[in-house]
Structure formats: C-alpha cells, structure tokens
Amino acid sequence: MGDIKLDRLNTYLLSHIKTRGEETKKITDKGFKDLIKEAIYKVSNREREADKKIIEMLKGKASVHETMIALQKAEISMRILLSVRNKLLEAYKEIMHMQF
Amino acid sequence: MAEGIFNRVFNILEKMIGVSRIRHSYIVSNIANLETPRYRPKDVDFKQTLIGILQDQKDIDLRRTDPVHFKLSNSSVPIRLSEDKGKWNGYNWINIDKEISRLIENNLNYRIYVDTLLKKITLIKEVIKEGGR
C-alpha cells in the first residue's frame, strides 16, 4: 500500500466533502463509513493484539521486545486515527462556517 | 489503515531483534554447559539468516540444512543454524573465549537493532504529530 501520507488522505477526504450532488453524497457516505469503520476496527485489533501479547509475556511465552513492539504499533495506530478524526472535525467546522 | 507505516524495514528490524534473542539463548546454553562432557555448541548463522530474511525466503533452500522456523509475532522467521562444530578440547567442543565474544557481539547487534527500531518509532510518531498541523 505504501506509506500513508496524511496530506493525501486529507485532500481525498476534503475533496469528497466539498463536492456537492446527491450521487456524490451517496458515494461519499459509503466511502466514509467504510473507511472509518475499517480504521476503528484495525485500531481495536491492534489493541487486542497488544493485550494478548502482554498476557503471553506474563505467562512466559512471548518475549519482552515482541510485546513492546505490539504496544507501540497499537499506540501509533491510535494516534493516526485520532489525527484523522481531528482533521475531519476541522474540515466539518470549516464547512459549517462556509457561506452558501 | 496503518499497515503501510510498518513497512519492510520495520519488519526486518523486528525479525532481526528476534533472531539475536534466539542466538542469545543458544550462547547462554553453551556457557552453562562449558564443562558438560561431549557437549556441542549451538549458534545461529547470522549472515545466512539475514540473507534469508532479506529475500523473504519462503522456500527451503535445498543446498543447505533446513532453516529452523520460529514463530515470531505471527510470522515465521527462518533461522539458519551455524555449521561450526567447534574444536575438541579433550572433553567437549566448546571454547569459552569464543562463547564470551559471541555473547558480547550478539548483544551489540541486539542493541543496534533495538535502537534503530526505536528511532523509527519515534520518527513515525513525530510525523503523525506534525501531520496533524
């Protein structure tokens, strides 16, 4: 998939918000919902993986570095999600302030 | 969504950390058995293992011994064992100087991998922070 660039994601999202029209709205809704759902799902997945690793480490089956890496991945995913959420909120506010 | 962030280099570093951990456990076993009669030292062939990981080898190389597969964070790491059988010293095949120097060398490698990975993680987090501006 390549490295995610938040700018690209932002542009993609914003361009969808700014375009008007029924069909576009339908597509946007679908694209958005799935995108966000997917993101949340993946983040909670990573959290679950991290928790699993912690239990394994306590049981003596996983090593410390594996657990640390899992925790870091969970944190990074969460931060990305939060960043995207913040951007979405910003975009939403911007639109709300637009004069039509 | 964030899969792309944890790219090839990240995964390679993660695997190499695992490899050096396994190598450490072999060396620790060797050291505990310094005086065990007829004991043969075990070691990881670091170079070959690294090559295997870089090529993302999934097939077993028939020219050499089968790589030993370890379960490591949901992916298998092909470890290649060292062919070095050690020198007979009268009661076993271990040499204490060799083992100690392997111990230190492996520890150094381990630290390098961990520090590098840590740097990458810090970098990723910075990018996320700054990207939100």
Place this chain on the structure above:
Amino acid sequence: MNYMDLLKVINSGMYAQRKRIDLIATNLANMETLKTEKGMPYRRKMMIMKSEPMDDFDSILSLEMVKIDEIVEDKTPFKRVYQPSHPYADKDGYVLKPNVDPIVEITNLMISRTAYEANVTAFKITKEMILKALEMGSK
C-alpha cells in the same frame, strides 16, 4: 522463550560450577586422609555434568540447562609413598595415600571459577538485553 527461562539456564550453570568447586575443596581438604570409614585412603571425587533441554518437544530450538549427572570416585590407583616408619606402612614400607593431585585440583578450580564467571557475565548481558527491550516501550 523468555527471560525467566534464560535466567534458569544461567542459574543452573552457576550452581553446577559452585558445586564442582565444593567438590574440589573437599578433595583438597582430604589430600592426606589415610583412612576413611571404609578403611582405605580417601578417594578423589569427580563431578560429571550433563545437559538437559528445557522443553521436551524440540531439542534443537530449546535452551539447555546443565545438571549434575553424578559424583563418582576417581578409579586411579592410590599413591604409594615409601615411608617405612609410618604406622600405616605395609610390609614393603609403603603407605597408601589419596589419589589427589593438588595441581590437578587447583587447575580444575581455576577452570570452574572461570566458567562460573562466564555465567555471571551471561547474566549481566541478559539483564542488559531485557532492559533494552523495555526501553522500546517507553518512547
């Protein structure tokens, strides 16, 4: 594979070496013991160690502890020293003495001590590695 198992292995190494040093000390202490309860001079004791895998299933992958297999008596014949005046001397004037050679014992002592220290080093390095791994969670 985790740090607890590693420490167990290192511990087994230290323990075995320490017991071996005890044995060497016993040998040295009894270098001149001419009569034990059995009526014979003290016989040198040796320690035989063996390795033991931690997991039962796959010995290629697992850690190997060291265990004391058994302590045996050295079958080397006793020393015969010519001391006709000695109360224990036989009809030819020879006294049987323990088959303990102090040079051999001291040499083994140094080897065991070095092996013990190697295990200590392994312990220190292991500790460093664990702390380093923890560092990865902190930034």
